[in-house]
Amino acid sequence: xxxxxxxxxxxxxxxxxxxxxxxxxxxxxxxxxxxxxxxxxxxxxxxxxxxxxxxxxxxxxxxxxxxxxxxxxxxxxxxxxxxxxxxxxxxxxxxxxxxxxxxxxxxxxxxxxxxxxxxxxxxxxxxxxxxxxxxxxxxxxxxxxxxxxxxxxxxxxxxxxxxxxxxxxxxxxxxxxxxxxxxxxxxxxxxxxxxxxxxxxxxxxxxxxxxxxxxxxxxxxxxxxxxxxxxxxxxxxxxxxxxxxxxxxxxxxxxxxxxxxxxxxxxxxxxxxxxxxxxxxxxxxxxxxxxxxxxxxxxxxxxxxxxxxxxxxxxxxxxxxxxxxxxxxxxxxxxxxxxxxxxxxxxxxxxxxxxxxxxxxxxxxxxxxxxxxxxxxxxxxxxxxxxxxxxxxxxxxxxxxxxxxxxxxxxxxxxxxxxxxxxxxxxxxxxxxxxxxxxxxxxxxxxxxxxxxxxxxxxxxxxxxxxxxxxxxxxxxxxxxxxxxxxxxxxxxxxxxxxxxxxxxxxxxxxxxxxxxxxxxxxxxxxxxxxxxxxxxxxxxxxxxxxxxxxxxxxxxxxxxxxxxxxxxxxxxxxxxxxxxxxxxxxxxxxxxxxxxxxxxxxxxxxxxxxxxxxxxxxxxxxxxxxxxxxxxxxxxxxxxxxxxxxxxxxxxxxxxxxxxxxxxxxxxxxxxxxxxxxxxxxxxxxxxxxxxxxxxxxxxxxxxxxxxxxxxxxxxxxxxxxxxxxxxxxxxxxxxxxxxxxx
Amino acid sequence: xxxxxxxxxxxxxxxxxxxxxxxxxxxxxxxxxxxxxxxxxxxxxxxxxxxxxxxxxxxxxxxxxxxxxxxxxxxxxxxxxxxxxxxxxxxxxxxxxxxxxxxxxxxxxxxxxxxxxxxxxxxxxxxxxxxxxxxxxxxxxxxxxxxxxxxxxxxxxxxxxxxxxxxxxxxxxxxxxxxxxxxxxxxxxxxxxxxxxxxxxxxxxxxxxxxxxxxxxxxxxxxxxxxxxxxxxxxxxxxxxxxxxxxxxxxxx
Numbered sequence: 003x004x005x006x007x008x009x010x011x012x013x014x015x016x017x018x019x020x021x022x023x024x025x026x027x028x029x030x031x032x033x034x035x036x037x038x039x040x041x042x043x044x045x046x047x048x049x050x051x052x053x054x055x056x057x058x059x060x061x062x063x064x065x066x067x068x069x070x071x072x073x074x075x076x077x078x079x080x081x082x083x084x085x086x087x088x089x090x091x092x093x094x095x096x097x098x099x100x101x102x103x104x105x106x107x108x109x110x111x112x113x114x115x116x117x118x119x120x121x122x123x124x125x126x127x128x129x130x131x132x133x134x135x136x137x138x139x140x141x142x143x144x145x146x147x148x149x150x151x152x153x154x155x156x157x158x159x160x161x162x163x164x165x166x167x168x169x170x171x172x173x174x175x176x177x178x179x180x181x182x183x184x185x186x187x188x189x190x191x192x193x194x195x196x197x198x199x200x201x202x203x204x205x206x207x208x209x210x211x212x213x214x215x216x217x218x219x220x221x222x223x224x225x226x227x228x229x230x231x232x233x234x235x236x237x238x239x240x241x242x243x244x245x246x247x248x249x250x251x252x253x254x255x256x257x258x259x260x261x262x263x264x265x266x267x268x269x270x271x272x273x274x275x276x277x278x279x280x281x282x283x284x285x286x287x288x289x290x291x292x293x294x295x296x297x298x299x300x301x302x303x304x305x306x307x308x309x310x311x312x313x314x315x316x317x318x319x320x321x322x323x324x325x326x327x328x329x330x331x332x333x334x335x336x337x338x339x340x341x342x343x344x345x346x347x348x349x350x351x352x353x354x355x356x357x358x359x360x361x362x363x364x365x366x367x368x369x370x371x372x373x374x375x376x377x378x379x380x381x382x383x384x385x386x387x388x389x390x391x392x393x394x395x396x397x398x399x400x401x402x403x404x405x406x407x408x409x410x411x412x413x414x415x416x417x418x419x420x421x422x423x424x425x426x427x428x429x430x431x432x433x434x435x436x437x438x439x440x441x442x443x444x445x446x447x448x449x450x451x452x453x454x455x456x457x458x459x460x461x462x463x464x465x466x467x468x469x470x471x472x473x474x475x476x477x478x479x480x481x482x483x484x485x486x487x488x489x490x491x492x493x494x495x496x497x498x499x500x501x502x503x504x505x506x507x508x509x510x511x512x513x514x515x516x517x518x519x520x521x522x523x524x525x526x527x528x529x530x531x532x533x534x535x536x537x538x539x540x541x542x543x544x545x546x547x548x549x550x551x552x553x554x555x556x557x558x559x560x561x562x563x564x565x566x567x568x569x570x571x572x573x574x575x576x577x578x579x580x581x582x583x584x585x586x587x588x589x590x591x592x593x594x595x596x597x598x599x600x601x602x603x604x605x606x607x608x609x610x611x612x613x614x615x616x617x618x619x620x621x622x623x624x625x626x627x628x629x630x631x632x633x634x635x636x637x638x639x640x641x642x643x644x645x646x647x648x649x650x651x652x653x654x655x656x657x658x659x660x661x662x663x664x665x666x667x668x669x670x671x672x673x674x675x676x677x678x679x680x681x682x683x684x685x686x687x688x689x690x691x692x693x694x695x696x697x698x699x700x701x702x703x704x705x706x707x708x709x710x711x712x713x714x715x716x717x718x719x720x721x722x723x724x725x726x727x728x729x730x731x732x733x734x735x736x737x738x739x740x741x742x743x744x745x746x
Numbered sequence: 747x748x749x750x751x752x753x754x755x756x757x758x759x760x761x762x763x764x765x766x767x768x769x770x771x772x773x774x775x776x777x778x779x780x781x782x783x784x785x786x787x788x789x790x791x792x793x794x795x796x797x798x799x800x801x802x803x804x805x806x807x808x809x810x811x812x813x814x815x816x817x818x819x820x821x822x823x824x825x826x827x828x829x830x831x832x833x834x835x836x837x838x839x840x841x842x843x844x845x846x847x848x849x850x851x852x853x854x855x856x857x858x859x860x861x862x863x864x865x866x867x868x869x870x871x872x873x874x875x876x877x878x879x880x881x882x883x884x885x886x887x888x889x890x891x892x893x894x895x896x897x898x899x900x901x902x903x904x905x906x907x908x909x910x911x912x913x914x915x916x917x918x919x920x921x922x923x924x925x926x927x928x929x930x931x932x933x934x935x936x937x938x939x940x941x942x943x944x945x946x947x948x949x950x951x952x953x954x955x956x957x958x959x960x961x962x963x964x965x966x967x968x969x970x971x972x973x974x975x976x977x978x979x980x981x982x983x984x985x986x987x988x989x990x991x992x993x994x995x996x997x998x999x
Contacts, residue, residue, distance in 0.1 A: 333936070334940070337937075338937070339936050339937075452933070453935060453936035453937075454935055454936065454937065455935060456932050456933035456934060456935045456938070457933075458933070460930065463933050466933065467933075471758050471760070471778055471780055472758065472760050472778065477760060478760060479758070479760035479761055479762055480760075480778065481761070481762045481776060482762075540776075556936050556939065
């Protein structure tokens with residue numbers, strides 16, 4: 003057994019049996035107690051929130067920890083900060099695990115079973131791994147400091163805790179390396195000739211002695227060592243017992259496995275005396291220990307808290323379809339709806355606030371923020387969190403919510419215009435590395451405004467009244483719903499219920515003149531492809547997406563339930579939609595209601611499948627269009643991961659290629675119409691549709707391809723309003739498919 | 747401040763109205779019924795006045811068939827306190843005077859400081875109920891009102907008149923008929939909707955007096971003739987053809 007390749011714990015600090023070890027344990031216990039105290043305090047604050055079940059599907063939840071914490075998949079979506087964070091996470095992680103391994107050996111396997119594993123080849127690789135880990139972590143800290151304090155991107159707000167955290171980690175790493183360098187200077191690469199000589203003497207000592215030695219106290223070591231004739235002339239005493247130990251670990255080859263430590267050790271040896279090195283080592287060792295202990299306590303107090311809270315947040319993340327908002331339970335008997343006081347959020351939405359790392363990626367991708375609206379998803383999360391902590395002390399005293407003096411959640415902590423600026427595009431949610439649900443938060447506040455106070459913009463009120471009276475936000479009479487399909491090869495289920503798919507047309511397909519053409523194209527394509535679809539005509543109702551996203555859960559439930567009853571009355575199994583809002587609503591949200599489970603497809607799925615099967619034949623190019631800039635609909639892409647289907651369809655058209663916006667797929671920029679914004683005036687900042695249209699203008703794209711009625715309207719308006727009608731156009735994928743099939 | 751609102755349920759403005767083949771009425775199947783929009787202004791104003799006074803009750807009074815309950819509940823959801831439906835049969839009809847008499851009978855002796863109603867119902871456009879009820883109850887009536895300021899036993903109302911505004915001071919109690927512009931009717935809150943289900947709604951079977959004015963027949967408006975595209979070799983020829991058609995066929999120039 004190669005016990006010699008290892009080292010002694012608590013070297014220069016009384017060895018494994020010295021008093022310092024006990025002091026360290028005492029400090030560690032205090033620190034653990036403090037950590038637990040602060041954690042419990044946090045948990046109590048979170049539990050001020052409302053109940054929500056987030057403990058189902060444990061395996062999936064744990065796998066999330068692997069994906070999003072250990073593999074940092076979400077964090078890596080941004081390259082430089084992502085890789086830097088990976089370095090720091092794994093660097094610090096390896097250092098933590100390395101330290102923990104020593105604790106496991108010393109306080110568990112060795113104590114209970116006399117078993118060591120921290121020696122030999124393992125020790126060598128361990129040394130190298132920790133050395134490199136420290137180095138990577140150190141580089142990461144420096145890069146972070148440069149990003150934060152020199153580059154200063156808008157999305158980062160520098161608070162004292164950011165600096166404290168970086169400095170703390172920096173000092174821990176530096177003091178750790180200094181420690182290693184000093185230890186190695188006194189042991190592995192000692193310049194004391196006596197140490198080298200002692201090493202040779204020890205090389206001849208018996209195996210048994212070598213094996214036992216690391217565990218001997220100074221006294222035992224002195225008497226044992228002196229038994230050896232080699233020490234007769236210069237007996238080992240209290241003063242020079244370290245010579246035995248150093249001689250034992252004197253090993254230039256081993257030092258190669260700790261390159262950073264070796265470099266530092268050589269520097270120390272060339273500038274300091276042996277006595278100085280040992281004294282400095284003692285002092286620095288305590289400094290390093292205290293810094294590390296401070297780190298553990300600080301874990302629950304500032305920025306570093308995210309190590310704990312973000313991991314918890316990942317574990318407790320939403321596992322329901324990401325496109326589905328959470329329903330209000332038992333609307334009939336609930337006393338209040340939505341959230342007006344921060345403690346009315348569920349505990350998980352409150353935990354979000356402490357999980358936020360302030361990285362600002364949500365803000366960077368928010369169409370409202372990027373068009374100069376008062377909404378930043380990051381601000382929503384953090385201002386809500388501040389509001390919670392402002393209220394928490396009084397909540398613990400059981401003061402009633404209404405009587406607590408604090409900033410009002412809506413209107414003061416969060417601007418009302420911020421709440422209404424959200425397009426529910428999900429860019430914040432999809433780009434958040436720690437699975438915060440900003441959109442649900444915003445929706446809860448909208449629910450309060452709409453359901454409790456009936457307060458919303460005039461235009462939105464009108465849209466909701468239209469949905470109530472005529473089941474469409476446009477305000478057309480409901481009896482006109484099926485008129486667009488007159489003369490087309492499609493029947494209502496009342497006329498012929500024997501169909502493969504119900505085509506859920508939606509309000510835009512039924513009433514919007516431009517989008518009626520797309521609905522018409524769909525019907526003709528299906529007829530040509532020999533797929534039998536039927537529609538509901540006058541019996542169809544609004545899907546309720548806009549109502550729900552505007553916060554009117556009651557109206558949504560009413561509309562949805564009416565549709566579900568109609569679907570069931572015709573025994574509908576498979577539904578296809580052209581509008582992504584209807585698609586998301588029917589597919590992900592109707593199942594929350596009784597009897598609301600149907601097979602729901604978006605036309606992009608169905609059409610691509612038919613192209614692959616050869617039932618749709620794309621014969622010719624369309625109006626000379628050579629390239630199409632495909633604009634991702636939020637409700638297809640981020641909501642339902644349908645990124646490739648629309649692109650595949652466009653590519654299947656002869657002579658047509660897909661070109662990309664700079665912001666595309668999960669980072670695509672909303673058209674501005676989601677979240678019921680379609681029905682509201684946009685009076686603050688730039689127009690979101692102009693920003694998006696400008697993206698295409700900057701790239702000199704001529705044709706914008708869409709697969710959503712709202713996107714089509716918004717971008718067509720954008721082109722008109724920016725005076726590009728002559729040179730640019732929008733086209734729905736279905737229109738392209740129809741023309742390519744040569745259908746008139 | 748107690749007030750009452752006379753409310754009529756009418757077909758939605760977007761509803762497709764078809765006259766029955768025999769001309770005795772409209773086809774009601776598939777028609778969505780709503781609160782007469784002008785009456786809705788009345789509901790909102792009554793609620794505003796009650797809120798400003800800090801006390802009082804708003805009573806909704808309607809004449810109509812069973813389905814009118816839905817509209818009364820909507821007004822209760824907005825915040826009105828109780829409702830009365832003077833119930834008549836689905837196709838029962840009488841004239842405005844008989845209707846006003848029944849309403850006046852119900853409203854009499856109830857300490858309403860203001861009785862609000864719409865300036866007219868959007869279905870039959872009679873615009874008679876407000877003034878008739880006032881007359882029958884011996885109350886003053888201000889019609890087509892866009893602003894109401896109550897102070898003590900008086901109200902100062904603004905009315906829209908041709909080319910301007912008329913400011914009228916009226917002693918209360920009075921009947922006030924409401925015009926668009928008076929207010930923005932509120933959107934009922936969900937607790938309001940839930941509470942409305944439990945608010946008192948008195949349904950009284952009602953027999954209207956025989957009408958003195960009867961409707962002989964209902965007719966659809968004449969079908970609009972199809973448009974015509976003027977053909978011609980060039981713009982000048984088309985213009986000439988258009989002028990000729992306007993002068994000789996349409997006889998408008």
